[in-house]
Amino acid sequence: MTEEKKHKKVFVEGPITPIFIADSLAKHAAKHNIGAHSMFMGQVRADVKEDGQVVTGIEYEAYQEMAMETLHQIREDAFAKYSLTCMHIYHSLGLVKTGDISLFVFTSSVQRRAAIEACDYLVERIKREVQVWGKEILESGETVWKRPG
Amino acid sequence: MTEEKKHKKVFVEGPITPIFIADSLAKHAAKHNIGAHSMFMGQVRADVKEDGQVVTGIEYEAYQEMAMETLHQIREDAFAKYSLTCMHIYHSLGLVKTGDISLFVFTSSVQRRAAIEACDYLVERIKREVQVWGKEILESGETVWKRPG
Amino acid sequence: MMNVLLFGRLAEICGSNNYTFDLKDTDSVCDKLSEDFPEIKRLSFAVAVNQKLVVQNTELNDGDEVALMPPYSGG
C-alpha cells in the first residue's frame, strides 16, 4: 500500500466548516447500504482563565508524520472492531476561533450500533493518542498551552 | 407552559437535508460554552427483500399529538440525566427516498461525554418509544411495513 | 361517540385510519374491529386513550380519542 493510499487526508488549515460537514454527509447519499451515520464535532470554547481572561481561539500544531501513522492504526483498529461502511476524521491545524469546529469524526454503518460505538471509540483514542497540541489564545494575546482532556 | 413552547418542532415533510443539518450546526457557533456536538442521522437503506425487490424509499406516518408528548418526556429525561447545552430532534414524515436522511438527533455540551452519551440515549428511546411508522416502498410499487429496529 | 385512530398496517387492513364508534370500553373497540377485520387478530398492537397508553380494558367516554398502534418503526 502506498503512503498516499494508507494515509487519508486528516489535517485541514483553520476551522472545519458546517458546509464541509454537510458535503461529507451528502457524499454518502449514494451509498445505499448505509443506514446510520454518527458524528462528533469538537468546538472551541470561550473558557475563562484564572486571571479572568477569555479564550478567543486555539492554535493547533501537529507532528504530522507521526499523527498520520497513529491515526492509521486507530482507523485499522476501529475497522477491525466495528462493522463500518465509512470512517472519516478531520482535525484543524493553525488558528480556530471560539465557536468554530476543530475536530470532526464521522462514521457510517448498516445498523446504527456500529456507527455510534465506533464514533465514540475514535474520539476517545484521538484525544489520547494523536500527536496534536493546542495553544489557547487569550484576549490580551497571551497564550496558554491547552491541557489534555 | 403552552403547548407551543413545550413541543419543539420535530416533524419535517420529506427528507432532512445536509444543508438543514449544516444550518443547525452553524447556529451553535454563537454559543461559546459548547465544546462538543454529537449527531446521529438515520439514512434510508436500499434493502433487498425476500423476493429480490429493492427498497426505493420509506413513507413515514406519525400519531403526531402522542409522538410530541412522548418526545417531550424523552427530552426532559435526557436533560435530567445529562449535562446538555442543546438538544434537537427531527424526524421525517411522508416519503424519504433511499440514501436520504429521515432521523436527525443533535446534542451539544460543554464536555464531550454528555453530548455523546445523550445522543446515544435519545436515538435508542426514539426508536423504541415514538409513535412513528415506516412503510417501505419497493421497486414494483408494492409496500412492506418496516419492522421495528 | 369516540374517534378511533388506526396506524400503520392496522389502517391498511381496516381500510381507513379513522372510525367513529359508540362503545363502552377499549375491549369493545378491539372486538368490533376484529369482527369486521379478522386479520388484525394476528397483529400485536398497543392501545392509547387520549394519547395515553392503556394496558387494561379502559372505559370510554363521549369524545375520547382511541388509537390502535402496531409496533413503532420510525427512524
Add this chain to the structure above:
Amino acid sequence: MMNVLLFGRLAEICGSNNYTFDLKDTDSVCDKLSEDFPEIKRLSFAVAVNQKLVVQNTELNDGDEVALMPPYSGG
C-alpha cells in the same frame, strides 16, 4: 547527526521547534536540552525516534529523527 523536533510548550521553552545534534542516544538528547533549558525538567514528555514511541533510552544513528512531545491536547 540527528534532527530533534520539539512540540508545544517544549518548543516554546527551548526557543525553537528544531535542533540538530550529534549524540549517541535519546537520554543524551534529553540531558543536553535540560542543561541548556533547565525549565523543561519540570515537564513530562514522551520521546519518539523515527515516529515510534520509545520508553527506554534508545541508541541513535545518523539521520534519525527524534521528537520530544508534551501530553497531546488536540480536539
